[in-house]
Amino acid sequence: MTESEFMERLRPLEAYLYRMALAIVGKDDAQDVLQEALLSAFVARKQLRDPQYFRPWIKKIVARQCGKQLRNRGTVFPMGRGEEYVFDSTDKGKRPEDHLIWQVVNQLPEIYSQVVILRYLGDMSQKEIAEALGIPEGTVKSRLHKGIGKLREMLEAEKGGLANEMSGR
Amino acid sequence: MKCQDVRIELLAYLNDELSSEDKVTIENHLSTCGFCAKEIVQLQKTERILKSGLESWAEVGEKVNLTEWLQEESRKLSNKEKKKEFTKGFAETKMLKHKWQKVIRFAAVALVLVMLMASYWPQLVKASTQMPWIGPLIKQLVLRDAGLSWAYEHGYMDGSLATVEQDGVKLTVLGVIADPTQTAVIYLVDGIEEDFSVYISKINGDGAASWTSPATKTSVGTIGIAQTYPLPEGEHTLTVILVEEDRDAGRRNERLSLELVTDRENISKLSISYDLDQEVTFDDISVKAKRVVYTPTQIMVEYTVIGGTGVGGAIPQEYASYLLTESGEKLYRVRSYGSHIADGVRELYEVFERPADVSNLKMVIPVQGKHQEINIEFSEPTTIGILDTDIRFAGWVHEGNMIEIEMHYEKYGRVKSITGWSVVDEGGNTEELTIWKGESFGAYENPGDFAWVTTKYELEETDRPVKLIATQVLTIVEGNWEIILPAIN
Known part of the structure; x- marks a missing residue:
């Protein structure tokens, strides 16, 4: 090319x-x-x-x-942050369901969200994720397993909520 | 093969990562085990949702300029052999650490002259007159924010230069934009190869929270924006620092620091501020609106929340606050700042883009509650009351390593459901139920009626008598609270 x-x-x-x-x-x-x-x-x-x-x-x-x-x-902490938080949005007008996925994934502990994103956005196999992160393949396997499990639970709960919203309750 | 061993391989199976032997083993199990067969269908569904959701989210990305940078880098790469201009043992890895590259070509002589003049300290010089080329660079930088952009276009950037230099590293402040919704310091840094960041470390001597956006590398240095909270009206002294990032050691070293004075008077004169006195209480959460500020481009609302959780910058977009216009359009926030000022008390500022029509605007704040720890053992069907809502425990079935629990809720989904379960056996060993929902289905009739939900959970250990214990309740306080924003004359 x-x-x-x-x-x-x-x-x-x-x-x-x-x-x-x-x-x-x-x-x-x-x-x-x-x-x-x-x-x-x-x-x-x-x-x-x-x-x-x-x-x-x-x-x-x-x-x-x-x-x-x-x-x-390594562990680098921003200075002067303490208990303060800032949200900076650059996206507007997206489909609510899509954003839901992102927010739900974001709520997972990092060790789970990392492998989930590497797999479903980065299209990496478990072996590739293990290599990239420098952890055993078994660990990747179980983190994905647990991460997906948690996500399903959260999505089920959200779905109930969304259903309520959409039916105007 | 046992179900739990199969389950953990299902993801790899679906992605075709297993050896043909393992594949056959799994398939044999699936053909005989109804539970796992159902499980794999659920998994596929979840994976589909995940993948398409993440993909669409990633598609709507912000505008970035990578191709041009890459073109420049590739040019440098091919010229590397010809030019031996890098001292200090220039290694491939160092080259890769450069920030955004944008090449600006100007006469070298003019540049040298201008830099000489700018390096006099503490002489203050207007940036726009001494560095005419800086304009387009700054314009590009501030484009990402409507408020900053407007301020810059309309001449509300305090363009006094301030600079400090030490050991060949130089930090220059090109301007400050202080409007009622944010404070931004535009800087130029030169003479440093390592990773660095520029922050506003202090306001009037007190520690400040600060953050930066990606900086742009130019031929005269790196230009970027350091931001902090909006300042109160009047004059303030900002301390701006340059910090070297030592990623290997996980440390930051402060290299340079300078002080400058900024004044929020000017844009304030074009902004209108109203005090608000609206308050509402949900359960144990109280929300009080304090003030709204209309700038030429943005609207900022200040409010305090006492009690509850999940209100403020940490909550998902769906539950985020928004402006509701008269035509029913929802404008989600652009920025929000929050801080815990006391235990359980949060002060929040939310900034929205200002719509064209500002009559009849409302700000809607969804309020969320919290998880509650409980420890209730369920044996017989029974009804428990939690926070004025009845949750009825209808029964449960335990077979092997699967437990099915049936609950009846008022308004299932958003209000008060049990989210944590565990079991304890005769030996006193407890096990948290793995939150796998092999199957969960529910139905609700008319509003106000009870909804019933049956959920399957999985245990690590099988076949032992256990007691079922509910350990946690998710209380979501329903409510979108509206703040009526006063119309501007």
């Missing part, structure tokens, strides 16, 4: 990939991780034989880089 072909295919995916990185590693690290991933993807672009698989290919590279970041992360 040529340089310009790469850029052309990347352009419509920019926002999506940024969101993915944001979801997995958080705001502070997202741009760093994304840039490293894109650069290495660009350098390795000839490895992609069939350009129609660009999207899954680059998704995987970004997801892998995110996993690496999580693994290398």
Whole structure:
């Protein structure tokens, strides 16, 4: 794939990939991780034989880089935050069900939400997640299992709520 | 093969990650076990919802500029062999750590002159006159926020330069925008290779909460915005710091610090503020609206919440506050700040985009309650009352490692359901019921009637007599509370 072909295919995916990185590693690290991933993807672009698989290919590279970041992360706390919190929204007008999924996943403890996002946004297999995060495959297996279980419970509860909302109660 | 061993492999099975042997084992089990067969159907459904939900969420991403940056980086890559310009053992990894790249080409001479002038300290100089090229950069930066953008366009940025330099690292403040809904310091940093962040660490000497947005790397340094809460009216001294991030050690080192004075007078004059005195109480939660501010582009509402949980920045968008316009349009908040000022007391500010029509605006705040710990053993069918609502325990069935529990609720779903169960056996060993719902179905008749819900849970250990104990209740206080916003003359 040529340089310009790469850029052309990347352009419509920019926002999506940024969101993915944001979801997995958080705001502070997202741009760093994304840039490293894109650069290495660009350098390795000839490895992609069939350009129609660009999207899954680059998704995987970004997801892998995110996993690496999580693994290398130390504990850094923002200064002056204490018990304060800020919510900054850049999205408007989306389907409520979609946003529900995101919020529900976000409510999981990080060890569960990380593997869930790596799998369902990053399309990674359990083995790949294990490699990326540097943890045993069995641990990934059980975290996914528990994470999905919790999600189902939360979605069931939400569904009841949504049903109530929609029926105007 | 036992059900629980099969269950844990189902995800891998669905994703075709198992060896052909293991696949056959699983399939054999599925053909004979009704429970697991149902389970896999549920799993597939959940995976579908998850995947499509996450995908659509990710699709609606903000505008970012990666391709141009990549093009520039690739150019640098190919030029690397020709130019031996990097001292300090320039390694591939260092190159990869650069922030957003945007190339601005200007005459080098003019640049040097301007930088020389800007580096005089403590001389204050107007940024716009001394660095004419800075305008477009700042404009690009502030575009992401309607309030900042407006302030900048209309000349409400205090553009006095302030700068500090030490050991070759320089921090320059290009301007401050202080409006009633936020405070933003626009900065330029040069001379540092490591990860860094710029924050507002103090306001009038007191510690402040601050955050930053992604910075942009230009040929003269990195430009970005450091933000903090909106300031009260009048003059204030801000302390701005540059912090080096040491990720390996998990530490931050403060490298530079400077102080500047900003004044919130100007935009305030264009803003209108009203005191509010509206209050409502739900169960043990009381919410009190204090003030609303209308700026040219945004509306901010201040209120206090006492008791309850889940109100404020931590709650999901569906339960987030919104402005309700006369035409029925919902405007969700753009920003919110909250702090615990005392035990159980939270002060919140929410900022919304200001709609064109500001007559008959209401702000709607959904109020949420909390989990309650209880410890009630269920044996016979019985009714328990929790917070004025009846929850009727109708019965339960225990077979092997599956437990089915039937409950009757008033208004199932959003109000008061039991969310935690455990069992205790004769040896006194307790086990929390795994929140797997192999099957959960319920129905409710007319509003006000009881709804019945049957839920299946799974136990780790099988075949032993146990007692069933309810351990937790989710109390969600129903309520959307409306604040009527005064119309502006």
